[in-house]
Amino acid sequence: MRIAVAFKAVPDAQDVQVxxxxxxxxxKAKLTISEYDKNALELGAQLADEAVAITVGGKDIDxxxxxxxxxxxxxxxxxxxxxxxxxxxxxxxxxxxxxxVLAKAGDVDAVICGDGSADNYLQQVDVQLAEKLGxxxxxxxxxxxxxxxxxxxxxxxxxxxxxxxxxxxxxISVTPDVAEPRIPGMKDILAAGKKPMDVAGAxxxxxxxxxxxxxLAPEQVARKQEIxxxxxxxxxxxxxxxxxxAL
Amino acid sequence: xxxxxxxxxxxxxxxxxxxxxxxxxxxxxxxxxxDHGMPQEIAEAYRDAGFxxxxxxEEYGGIPMDRVTIxxxxxxxxxxxxxxxxxxxxxLSMFDIMEFGTEAQxxxxxxxxxxxxxxxxxxxxxxxxxGSDNRSMTTVAKKQADGTYKLSGQKTWVTxxxxxxxxxxxxxxxxxxxxxxxxxxxxxxMDTPGVSTAPLHKIGQQCIxxxxxxxxxxxxxxxxxxxxxxxxxxxxxxxxxxxRSYIVAEQVGLAQAALEDAAKxxxxxxxxxxxxxxxxxxxELLADMEIKVQNTRNMLYKTLWMMDNDQxxxxxxxxxxxxxxxxxxxxxxxxxxxxxxLGYTTEVRVGRLWADMRGNMFGGGTxxxxxxxxxxxxxxxxxx
Amino acid sequence: xxxxxxxxxxxxxxxxxxxxxxxxxxxxxxVCFGGAVEGASDKVLNVAVPAGALVDDAAYALVDxxxxxxxxxxxxxxxxxxxxxxxxxxxxxxxAGATVELTAEGGRGTYFGGVAExxxxxxxxxxxxxxxxxxxxxxxAAGAGAAEDxxxxxxxxxAKVTGNVERQKTAADPTKADVVVSAGRGFAAEEDLQKARDxxxxxxxxxxxxxxxxxxxxxxxTELYVGVxxxxxxxxxxxxxxxxxxxxxxxxxxxxxxxxxxxxxKNAPIFKQxxxxxxxxxxxxxxxxxxxx
Numbered sequence: 001m002r003i004a005v006a007f008k009a010v011p012d013a014q015d016v017q018v019x020x021x022x023x024x025x026x027x028k029a030k031l032t033i034s035e036y037d038k039n040a041l042e043l044g045a046q047l048a049d050e051a052v053a054i055t056v057g058g059k060d061i062d063x064x065x066x067x068x069x070x071x072x073x074x075x076x077x078x079x080x081x082x083x084x085x086x087x088x089x090x091x092x093x094x095x096x097x098x099x100x101v102l103a104k105a106g107d108v109d110a111v112i113c114g115d116g117s118a119d120n121y122l123q124q125v126d127v128q129l130a131e132k133l134g135x136x137x138x139x140x141x142x143x144x145x146x147x148x149x150x151x152x153x154x155x156x157x158x159x160x161x162x163x164x165x166x167x168x169x170x171x172i173s174v175t176p177d178v179a180e181p182r183i184p185g186m187k188d189i190l191a192a193g194k195k196p197m198d199v200a201g202a203x204x205x206x207x208x209x210x211x212x213x214x215x216l217a218p219e220q221v222a223r224k225q226e227i228x229x230x231x232x233x234x235x236x237x238x239x240x241x242x243x244x245x246a247l
Numbered sequence: 248x249x250x251x252x253x254x255x256x257x258x259x260x261x262x263x264x265x266x267x268x269x270x271x272x273x274x275x276x277x278x279x280x281x282d283h284g285m286p287q288e289i290a291e292a293y294r295d296a297g298f299x300x301x302x303x304x305e306e307y308g309g310i311p312m313d314r315v316t317i318x319x320x321x322x323x324x325x326x327x328x329x330x331x332x333x334x335x336x337x338x339l340s341m342f343d344i345m346e347f348g349t350e351a352q353x354x355x356x357x358x359x360x361x362x363x364x365x366x367x368x369x370x371x372x373x374x375x376x377x378g379s380d381n382r383s384m385t386t387v388a389k390k391q392a393d394g395t396y397k398l399s400g401q402k403t404w405v406t407x408x409x410x411x412x413x414x415x416x417x418x419x420x421x422x423x424x425x426x427x428x429x430x431x432x433x434x435x436x437m438d439t440p441g442v443s444t445a446p447l448h449k450i451g452q453q454c455i456x457x458x459x460x461x462x463x464x465x466x467x468x469x470x471x472x473x474x475x476x477x478x479x480x481x482x483x484x485x486x487x488x489x490x491r492s493y494i495v496a497e498q499v500g501l502a503q504a505a506l507e508d509a510a511k512x513x514x515x516x517x518x519x520x521x522x523x524x525x526x527x528x529x530x531e532l533l534a535d536m537e538i539k540v541q542n543t544r545n546m547l548y549k550t551l552w553m554m555d556n557d558q559x560x561x562x563x564x565x566x567x568x569x570x571x572x573x574x575x576x577x578x579x580x581x582x583x584x585x586x587x588x589l590g591y592t593t594e595v596r597v598g599r600l601w602a603d604m605r606g607n608m609f610g611g612g613t614x615x616x617x618x619x620x621x622x623x624x625x626x627x628x629x630x631x
Numbered sequence: 632x633x634x635x636x637x638x639x640x641x642x643x644x645x646x647x648x649x650x651x652x653x654x655x656x657x658x659x660x661x662v663c664f665g666g667a668v669e670g671a672s673d674k675v676l677n678v679a680v681p682a683g684a685l686v687d688d689a690a691y692a693l694v695d696x697x698x699x700x701x702x703x704x705x706x707x708x709x710x711x712x713x714x715x716x717x718x719x720x721x722x723x724x725x726x727a728g729a730t731v732e733l734t735a736e737g738g739r740g741t742y743f744g745g746v747a748e749x750x751x752x753x754x755x756x757x758x759x760x761x762x763x764x765x766x767x768x769x770x771x772a773a774g775a776g777a778a779e780d781x782x783x784x785x786x787x788x789x790a791k792v793t794g795n796v797e798r799q800k801t802a803a804d805p806t807k808a809d810v811v812v813s814a815g816r817g818f819a820a821e822e823d824l825q826k827a828r829d830x831x832x833x834x835x836x837x838x839x840x841x842x843x844x845x846x847x848x849x850x851x852x853t854e855l856y857v858g859v860x861x862x863x864x865x866x867x868x869x870x871x872x873x874x875x876x877x878x879x880x881x882x883x884x885x886x887x888x889x890x891x892x893x894x895x896x897k898n899a900p901i902f903k904q905x906x907x908x909x910x911x912x913x914x915x916x917x918x919x920x921x922x923x924x
Contacts (some may be wrong), residue, residue: 013743020797024747065254072258079776090751091716092725122728122761122862123709127716139687140709152793157709158639158854159665164685170790171532177784177846183265186297189258211726213737213750221885223906227897230911239891239916240923241905243834246868247809247887274819515898 001146003055004079004108005044006098006125007037007070008060010118031066037114038073038181040174044112045074045182047146052077052105056097058087062199071192072184078195079105083202091124093206098125099132100203110151111135114246126173137171138164142178144213256316260323266309267327279454280599284410285332289366291623295333298324299360300474302338303345307357314489314551318496322544325500330595331603333407333455335497339490340368340415344434347474347482352434359412368434371402372483379616381430381480386416386462387423388431398433398441398465404610405591408458409444412437416462417479430479434471441465451602487612488564492550494611495571498604499543502575505600506536509582512589532581539574546571562624566584569617576604635696637714638706639686643764647704648774649702650733659774660696662781664689671772673868676781683791684783686710689821690717691784697722702758704733704767707865712761719759727751727804730763730863737760744859745882764806765823765865802855810836811866813857813884816843817873817894817913821850826917827872834923839864841880857883872913876901891918 011029019025033041043095044051053075055061081101081218089097098106102111113126123139130137142161143154146168156175166172184192187188226242228235270289279285293299301317303309321335344356344367359367377383386400398418400615408414413436420429435442440464446456473480510533513524523529550563579601583590590597608614634656638644644663648671651659661672664686668675678694680869687710697703697718705715707730715726726896728751729738738750738760752758812831813865814824825840831838838855845856857864858880869887874880876892876899885904886892892905893913902908 006857013746016743016746018746022747024743065257068254069258080802090725092720092723095720116860120728121711121741121744122726123763124716124719124726127713128720131717131823131881132721134787136786136788137687137713138685138790141711153790155709156853160686160798161796164790165793166790168789183262183269183292183296184258185262185295186259186301187254188310189262190299190310192258193254196590208754209719209723210727210751210780211737211754213752215742215747215749217747220743221904223904224888225903225905225908227902227908229897230909230916235909236916236919236923237910239909239920240890242891243868243920243924246891246906247834511898 001048002050002052002106002108003044003048003110004052004102004105005037005075005112006032006040006054007041007059007128008117009055009066010034013118016215016217018156022219024215024217029098031061031063031065033069034114034118036116036118036176039115039176039179040112041070041073042179042181043144043174047144048177050076052079052108054098054101054105054111056086056089056094056101056202057080057081059084061181061227062074064193067199068189068192069184069198071195072188072196073182074188075197077105078197078199080197080199081202082199083204085202089206090208090210091120091122091128092209093126095128095132096206097206098129102133103185104198104200110169111169111171113171115173115175123173126171130171133169133171135170136166137165137173138242139173141172143175144172144178221237248494252319253480256319258314259320262296262328263265263298263320263323266292266298267324271330276328276596279330279332283453283456285334285454287364289332289334290410294360296352296365299334299364301340302342303357307345307353308361309345309357313555314492315548315555318492318547318551319428321493321496322547325497327500327544329501329504329600331452331455331501331606332498335493336455338366339486339493340370341366342412342489343370343415343432343483343486344368344473346486347432348434349470349473351420351470352473366411367406368415369405370413370520371405371408371416371435373404373413374401379612381417382428384417384430385423386418387421388433388467389421390420393467396467396469398435398462398467400462402460402462404447404457405444405460406455406457408437408460409446409456414460415473415555416449416460417483420477428480429477431476432473432475432479432482433467435462435465436466439465441576449606451599451604452606489554490566491564491611492547492554492560494568494607495547495575496541498552498572498575499540499547500541500614501600501604502543502578504542505579505582505597505604508595508597509533509536509585513585532585536578536581542561543567543574547582562621562628565617565620565624569621572604572607573614576601576608579604632656632702633700634660635693635700635703636661636672637693637703637711638663639665639711641668641704641706641765642763642769643741645671645772646764646767647706647762647772648705649769650762651702651704652773653768654733654735656702660700660779661776662689662693663918667756669776671769671813672776673774675776675778678780678781679783681783683687683793684785685792686791687788689783690714690721691786691863692781693718694721694784696781701756702760702870704760704762707761707763712746714763715759715888716792719761722755724753724755724757724758724759724773726759726761729754729766731766733760733762733766741859741882746878752902755764765863768867769798783896793857798852798854802852803831805837805864805866808837808864809855809867810870811839811864811868811884811887812836812872813839813841814872815841815874815880816849818844818850821848823914824850826914830870830917830921834868835867836868838873841874841877846864861881869876871901871905872917874901875899876904
């Protein structure tokens, strides 16, 4: 069984700085694999005979360490479109660009996506990609079993747990507890750079479906920040008073 | 000069970070110090990630690796776990087996490691009357009429001696007298008749217990000998240089942890109406701590790089051990000073780091002996 | 202007219908997969989901209605997001998130786990928004609710539901409570959670948690997890016990009127984001507080 895992390269949120005018400064942030995509990579590596990684993004995602990091997580081949025409895409445009990349990756039985990207977390690329491919999509998968050409997927929904059978090929997006990401071992790390990686530019420049009106750090809610130590005299009484005052 | 790390080195360090974050949680570390051990799942995860295979030859399933990268790994492992566990220390005995062991010993050691995640053997070198002064050693192996050997003597400060199935014993050949410098290494199973142990209680490093090992007429066969007869101590000494460096890697990692804790605390701690980092006395402490950590790190990387490039490091490794272990312990001491009363409680880990690191000022050779080794080399270096 | 509202919960459907009115909709059609919603919209569309079909696939039945609408508001549930994504694809756009606010300007959602908030809208003339519970005002919802049946349209390759287990909701809903006692990593053992439950019971509130307690250890169900990929709560009082105060968690809690923090680490970021904080062991503080109230 051959599986493509779609992942996103994002700036490491820990290094994103907020400027005085509340805009975000990404200049110090290194690119990293979006956190929940690591669970998707792990599941892909566990389920597939051959797992390939696919991604699209700006020219900067053609980064040797990032690519090796993906390959060290059980991927056999990387197909990447890195082009500034593909930077900061919305879900519709990302899905369109992924369709082009997937065409180069060859036939796959499934595309696995992560729970949501570290930046947008809108959970839309999986659905848009499935629509464009004409495939079914099953989201919120916390367990995936493959029986021949059928996947049995357990979905963790808000009010229930639903078991779904889906004929492959399909797009399946997974929750973080579907598989714990491996810690890339020394052998995986050394082998990563030797694996095949196809990096190309954009075949098409997808049109933006969304317009960004504003993107600013939220204004901090002013809190009183009255702090006491539990060992201080009357600390619990003060705490109880604070609770009563809030109600 | 290029101080950049390769992609692979950066990825290795990220994996070490993830490993430490996943396994060395506050509660686990606390329990390790109470129980004098380490959870089995940590040993297995460390093995599975291949960290413990670095530096072991490929034909035995190891991952050949340069010493700079191994040093980087050890440093980060101890920085991020923030405690003095066994993981790296005991790999030292694996290196000795790979270096001097017989084919059968090497294979057994690797099989044991892959199966359990623990190294196969402890190292029995020091004696109550002989540490760095190895000639004063009295443990001796005497050949018997039937071709076997009888091993007698007492070893001490044997780290993990009670926990691991074998110990590597260095013993004099035939004659225990001071004049005899011929020694051999022996691969001794702990359950052999005549081998017994008694625990010793440490003031720090409680999760890597050491013990005394008593050897009373232990019968050995020739196939238990490791390496060439008579050259035992010389062989061990060959590995001492790299081992000293790795101890410093451990020490500088722990010093970094103490420094970070202390600096964070100093930023938060208010005295006389302002954070204490605005007080010049504290600023001086922090500046000197950072200098010591950076100096040690630079000396460490340089020494490891020299070894990777087949340059002699008798002087450099001794200077590194002497300077680094002490300077890094001073960093922990200053960190404790910054925490003051709080640092002297078990509420924070700085006191534990301080006690753990104190042990590295003699473990692997006292810094007085390091001065003796380095001093002679310096004199020789500038001799006309 | 015409609006289509799609929800899984009746109370949220009502909110979204109110939101549609605030955007200026003069005709609101509403589909709810979780109970009847009366007097909230001009039309109520009945989509009967056949046995074994995924609610997600209702999107195909709604394509024509969506095409006729100017704006589509979909409740931010996992199924809702699939419906929103499919309709957006059919309308040639992408769904924008409105997890914080929805105005004519666009949908306001969190970005990078709350580092920023971003306002986005469709570049075309059709808008699709994914709207979280609590964002819109249900009181603005009104309408005769004329019923209309919409025929099911099966996709060419439909997935099948073969099993469904309702999650037992043992706990009160924190999104509706006045007091939320939220538990984090500071709880070392599962049985210690009883102390949080006892405090919540005393205050007539609900318990909630941060991600570590639901992912991995599974001490609490996912629907109680507060944060960027979980729920957002807006109580009068939020008591964060053993929660360090990472931004990814706090975005789900910082619209609470009052935040009280209990943490043993005095350097925890939560103490910069609370009104009242107490440094110490939650295992002692929580029972003492419960007793003192």
